[in-house]
Amino acid sequence: MEDTETVLEKDAAIDLGGGRGLVSLVRWESGLVILLIACIICGTLSFKYFFTPQTIFFSGLDIGEIAMMALPMTFIIITGEIDLSVASMLGLSASTLGYLFLHGWNIWPAMIVCMVVGAVAGAFNGILITRFGLPSIAVTIGTLSLYRGLASIILGTNTAVGFPLSTLKLSLPIGKSEIAYDFAIFIVMAIVFAVVLHLTSFGRSLYAIGLQKETAFFSGIRVNQIKFRLYVLSGLVCAFAGILYTYQEASANNVTGLGLELNVVAIVLLGGVSIFGGRGTIIGVVLAACIMAALTTWLTDIDVSGEVQSIIIGGLLLLSVLVPNARDGFVRIRALFKRRKVGASL
Amino acid sequence: MSEGFIDGAADAARDSLDTPKPLLVVEHAKKSFGAVHALNDVSIELFRGEAHALLGENGAGKSTLVKIFAGVHQPDSGSIFLDGVRVQLSSPAAARDAGVSVIYQEPTLFPDLTVAENIFMGRQPLRSGRRINRSEMTKLTKDAFDRLGVTIDPSRAARGLSVADQQIVEIAKSISFNAQVIIMDEPTAALTEVEVARLFDVVKTLRAQGAAIMYVSHRLSEVFDICQRVTILRDGAFVKTALIGETNIDDVIRSMVGRDVVAAQSAGGGTDGANVLEVERLTREGIFTDISFNVRAGEIVALAGLVGAGRTEVARGIFGIDRIDAGTVKIDGKKLKSGSPVAAMNAGIGFVPEDxxxxxxxxxxxxxxxxxxxxxxxxxxxxxxxxxxxxxxxxxxxxxxxxxxxxxxxxxxxLSGGNQQKVVLAKWLAREPRLLIIDEPTRGIDIGTKAEVHRLLTELVKQGVAVLMISSEMPEVLQISDRILVLCEGRLIDEFSREEANETSIMRAATGLARTSAA
Amino acid sequence: MSQHLDEALSGAATANPKTPFILKLVRFREFAILLALVLVFVGTSLKNTSFASTSSIQGLLSGPAVIILIAVGETLVIITRNVDLTVGSVVGLSAYLVGDVYVHYPHTPVLVALLVGIAVGAACGLVTGTIVAYARVPSLAVTLGLLYIIRGLDAVIVNAVQINATSLPAGFIGVGANNFIGIPIMMWIAIIVVAVVGYAMRNFRATREMYAIGSNPEAALLAGIPVQRRIFSAFVVSGALAGLAGALWLAEFATVGSTAGTGYELDAVAAAVVGGVAIFGGSGTILGAALGALFLNTINQALVAGGVSSFWDQAVAGLLLVLAIALDRYLVVRSERILRVEGRDRGRH
Structure with missing residues (x-):
């Protein structure tokens, strides 16, 4: 039975750690801006065409779909869950498109089927996680494998090529320069996601769920419904990214997008979204996507192999969870020793 | 092992007495948290073979004293003697090594491991090659259970043990540590009658084996069943220690309450408003059964009862946090969808939770x-x-x-605790609820804010809001509620109007004693 | 209260309620998998008679050795309520480095080669374990990052030198190709590892403490268990076993590219979970995880033998993983409900 003394004690303990949230976030994003500028400067120094429309076009082309998938992933991680099946859903969508195309479908209805497939795949994740209360990491590791397997079953070893590229241009002219279509779409989507996250009651609910799920539920927020919708959204966006990816590569096979979930999670975490949920902004994720694009472009320009790049991306992922936790971890370890004493009463 | 050191003078002083030596002595213990004096000059003696009840209302300082024994808190001043030797219980480990063991209301076990492993985790008996000697561990566990006179399969998993059995496992762990002093903090709160009876048998066995038991409980009838002496605290201060044979329940309650009976201040609300909340035969299996009551506009109804009586659970059921198995909840005559806080909120319920x-x-x-x-x-x-x-x-x-x-x-x-509570209140009042359910409205907040919260609640009912309040603080219940419903072991057993209610009558009802005519 | 004394006595005698059937089922997960294994085997054999041939059975037995080894390590980590996603990359790195040792020192004894693999893996586990245990960062994020890093390291080195069968002595390749008493040598190694680790998980304080940590981390702290040290050791063992698995992988395939072992981390998690290791830690056996790996592999083989496209195996593995978690969850919810209602019934005596 918790009585007055216990509560007073806890108050004291909590007050010690108060008031850091927003400040550290702002700092994180300024850090990202500096990092981005640094990448661009390095790139320009080593490669004089770095900051030209062409280069920007191609880096945008590379990162577009990954960055798109990072947006719903941001929402999901803010609620304290994760979706590791994103790249497989992208692959499933690409395979479906390829299969339908090989079977003589018109491209537009095929795309609609792809979107439906994505929504169903996301809904399956969502039902398992919200209805059955299963841990999202385990479920989506399972469906990562399941959806990739389905992609392989649908398309077999075939590679679908010969998509009618003429129906969709890859670039969008802006003034004199051009920007990759998928990157342009990403920017538009990012604006929508940012508005939803930061200005709507839906966005507010996401933070509340991630920070204190029980309070959110006690305050009339439909926690499970919201999570379910996020997974469906994730499925839809991944399916859409799969369609774009297929166009960009002008081909689809069963390994399309294999392993991209790592890039997606890396972008989200680098963007300052807390792996514990409840913290993060879309602007941070957009900056992280730009950094990733600039960094890979620069590294490719100076002939750093893809393997070394993946080491660097992995390192960034690791750093982006280690750095914000360095202080938290320290506080937590100290609190742990305190709890060891108090905890006997629990 | 123990971090004690010999205090020769005290030892000698104790030897000179003819009476049997007490096993555990606390002298003049004081402990404050900030400005709050949780314990003020409390002394207590525990003898081998006795079960000693520690009684007092919420906030009387019982749990602070228990935590001092557990090594969780250190007293600001005062001393503790174990077998005449002065000791310092500087950590839970130090307390354990000194032979003092605390059994909490809800024990923490490893659900996936066997009962025997739970008891011996980290100190399993070994055989050659530093391997765990399972048969020896099982045998030792059986021995411990035999000493307690209970039968629990040592090799079954702890998952699925009833709370009662979990407590038994904790007690077995204590005696495997050779604990001399066993402190039980509200051990029966979550137990059924049969389980309580079995726990009492265990207590008797432990006493017979020379352990000293300190028994903290709200249930006075139990205390009179199994304890030999009783110590009463009030507002952090020692009131008295008495032999159980030389006192009676009413006497003890008077000592616990101690203060002038709080005059009922008018809540202002009449009890003639229309029904806002109607609860009919509400049941959640194994938690509460057949609860029926109503709350009218403009009145404060209190749900009183001991910890574990099911008060919070009833509130959660009404608000839709937990699904209910049977029964209906009506707001303004309209049936409420079960299991949906959103539906409850749309019907006009606000819920200020306990935590x-x-x-x-x-x-x-x-x-x-x-x-x-x-x-x-x-x-x-x-x-x-x-x-x-x-x-x-x-x-x-x-x-x-x-x-x-x-x-x-x-x-x-x-924010401070009191101001945090105001934020929760603001959150719900901003919705202008028809019915406000408020669980422990003033727990852990300072006296000034407490009065403000009370004033606020009485203002609310004047505006025609219905309030259902759960509180463990008797003065609060008496002071502001119009009617008081008493829950005991998941059942609604009594109802008092504000005129007939007093601390004694409510406490008797809550502990499951029959209602006396002299209220 | 005295009228309850009789009841109390009988209550003491019957305080241990009959374990519900549903709980028993949980305990006999190994048996259930074995049964499923037999069913799959018999079913496929009926459809395709060549499935039961000796060579096919040997295929069934040698295939899963690598996965069994990493599933065993993964089990240790999952039991402490963590996850190790680096194992696939570690297999690749270790396979390559062992091959590299043979390129430079062609006469290295087989045993030393295996030890090199173990050392490489343990070194990786050391890094992972240190970060997870002492920086107190979720293992999911840490091992995801390290998955990249180790795979990248692997690829960087592999690009320098290619390794193929000509670089490897026959004795080493024999480990992957030869049998001993009708069972592939690789499988013998896996069996020995399962037996040793399985025995250790039951019989030592340190390993039991791993179960305690996963079962109730707070209680583990209160009981004075060195939580961080145990989590650290779990990762080191997991790494070491993945390293051993990498060496065996090389022996089996006799060639190594930069994609060796890709995706094995998911197979390992799937095998463990299908084998009854709770994804939230605290319970599960080594034997169960090994049987889980064997089961997944047998299903794959059965699909091939049954004339189904081999592309199905990944989908089936994923589906089985999801089903296994769902089943575990269902059993827990069911048993909790049974116990709650039972508790009430006992209360009503």
Whole structure:
């Protein structure tokens, strides 16, 4: 039975750690801006065409779909869950498109089927996680494998090529320069996601769920419904990214997008979204996507192999969870020793 | 092992006495938390072979004393002697090594491991090659259970043990540590009668084997069944120690209550308003059964009862946090969909939960956002939160509740407990509820804020709101409620009007004693 | 109260309620998998008679050795309520480095080669374990990052030198190709590892403490268990076993590219979970995880033998993983409900 003394004690303990949230976030994003500028400067120094429309076009082309998938992933991680099946859903969508195309479908209805497939795949994740209360990491590791397997079953070893590229241009002219279509779409989507996250009651609910799920539920927020919708959204966006990816590569096979979930999670975490949920902004994720694009472009320009790049991306992922936790971890370890004493009463 | 050191003078002084030596002595213990004196000059002696009851109301200082024994707290002043030797219980480990063991209401076991492993985790008996000697461990566990006179399969998993059996496992762990002093903190709160009887047998066995038992409970009838002596605390101070044979229940209750019976201040609400809440035969299997009552507009109804009687669970059932197995909840005559807080909120219920940090607030969110959290729908236009309305709502309610804060954009973590509670209240009052359910409205908040909360509740009912209050603080219940419903072991067993209620009658009902005619 | 004394006595005698059937089922997960294994085997054999041939059975037995080894390590980590996603990359790195040792020192004894693999893996586990245990960062994020890093390291080195069968002595390749008493040598190694680790998980304080940590982390702290040290050791063992698996992988395939072992981390998690290791830690056996790996592999083989496209195996593995978690969850919910209602019934005596 918790009585007055216990509560007073806890108050004291909590007050010690108060008031850091927003400040550290702002700092994180300024850090990202500096990092981005640094990448661009390095790139320009080593490669004089770095900051030209062409280069920007191609880096945008590379990162577009990954960055798109990072947006719903941001929402999901803010609620304290994760979706590791994103790249497989992208692959499933690409395979479906390829299969339908090989079977003589018109491209537009095929795309609609792809979107439906994505929504169903996301809904399956969502039902398992919200209805059955299963841990999202385990479920989506399972469906990562399941959806990739389905992609392989649908398309077999075939590679679908010969998509009618003429129906969709890859670039969008802006003034004199051009920007990759998928990157342009990403920017538009990012604006929508940012508005939803930061200005709507839906966005507010996401933070509340991630920070204190029980309070959110006690305050009339439909926690499970919201999570379910996020997974469906994730499925839809991944399916859409799969369609774009297929166009960009002008081909689809069963390994399309294999392993991209790592890039997606890396972008989200680098963007300052807390792996514990409840913290993060879309602007941070957009900056992280730009950094990733600039960094890979620069590294490719100076002939750093893809393997070394993946080491660097992995390192960034690791750093982006280690750095914000360095202080938290320290506080937590100290609190742990305190709890060891108090905890006997629990 | 023990961190004690011999205090020769005290030892000698004790030897000179002819009476049997007490096993554990606490002398003049004091402990404060900030400005609150949790314990003020408390002394207690425990003898081998006795079960010693520690009684007192909430906030009397019982749990502080228990935590001092457990090594969780150290007294600011005063001393502890074990077998005449002065000891310092500087940590739970030190207390354990000294032979003092605390059994909590809800033990923490490893659910996936066997009972025997739970008892011997980290100190399993070994055989050659530092391997665990399973048969020896099972045998030792059986021995411990035999000493307690119980039968639990040592090799079954702890998952699925009843709370009673979990406590037995904890007790077995204590005696495997050779604990001399066993402190039981509200051990029977979650037990059924049969389980209580079995626990008592265990207590008798332990006494016969020379252990000293300190028994902390609200249930007076139990205390009179199994204890030999009783010590009563009130407001952190020692009141008296008495032999159980030389006292009686009414006497003990008087000593616990001690203060002048609080005069019933008019809550202002009549009891002739229309029914807002009607609960019929509400049942959640194994938790509460057949609960029926109503709350009218303009009255405060209190749910009283001991810890574990099912009060909070009933409130959760009404608000839709937990699914109910049978029965109906009606608001203004309309049946409420079960298991949906949203439906309850739309019907006009507000719920201030017991646990502010986990259920009432998002600690790392700003004050204004916390206030707005339950009203997001009303504050939004096409899904967009109107920030100006949000801030206005937060600002108005902070002013009305006299919230003390720096900026509305500060996190609620920066507020004191009382002000945090005001934020939770603001969150629900901003929805202008028909019925406000409020669980432990003033737990852990200072006296000044307490009075404000009470004033606020009485104001609310004057405006025609119905209030259902759960409180463990008897003066609070008596002071502001119009009717008092008493729950005992998941059943609604008695109802008092404000005229017939007093601390004695309610406490007797809550402990399951028959109602006396002299109320 | 005295009228309850009789009841109390009988209550003491019957305080241990009959374990519900549903709980028993949980305990006999190994048996259930074995049964499923037999069913799959018999079913496929009926459809395709060549499935039961000796060579096919040997294929069934040698295939899963690598996965069994990493599933065993993964089990240790999952039991402490963590996850190790680096194992696939570690297999690749270790396979390559062992091959590299043979390129430079062609006469290295087989045993030393295996030890090199173990050392490489343990070194990786050391890094992972240190970060997870002492920086107190979720293992999911840490091992995801390290998955990249180790795979990248692997690829960087592999690009320098290619390794193929000509670089490897026959004795080493024999480990992957030869049998001993009708069972592939690789499988013998896996069996020995399962037996040793399985025995250790039951019989030592340190390993039991791993179960305690996963079962109730707070209680583990209170009981004075060195939580961080145990989590650290779990990762080191997991790494070492993945390293051994990498060496065996090389022996089996006799060539190594930069994609060796890709995706094995998911197979390992799937095998463990299908084998009854609770994803939230605290319970599960080594034997169960090994049987889980064997089961997944047998299903794959059965699909091939049954004339189904081999592309199905990944989908089936994923589906089985999801089903296994769902089943575990269902059993827990069911048993909790049974116990709650039972508790009430006993209360009503």
């Amino acid at each position: 502010r940090r986990q259920q009432g607030l998002v600690m790392e969110m700003a004050i204004d956002r916390n206030v707005a959290l339950a009203s997001l729908r009303g504050l939004s236009h096409l899904g967009f939160i109107r920030k100006s309305s949000e801030r206005k709502m937060a600002f108005d309610w902070s002013a009305r509740l006299r919230l003390k804060y720096g900026r509305l954009s500060n996190t609620v973590m920066t």
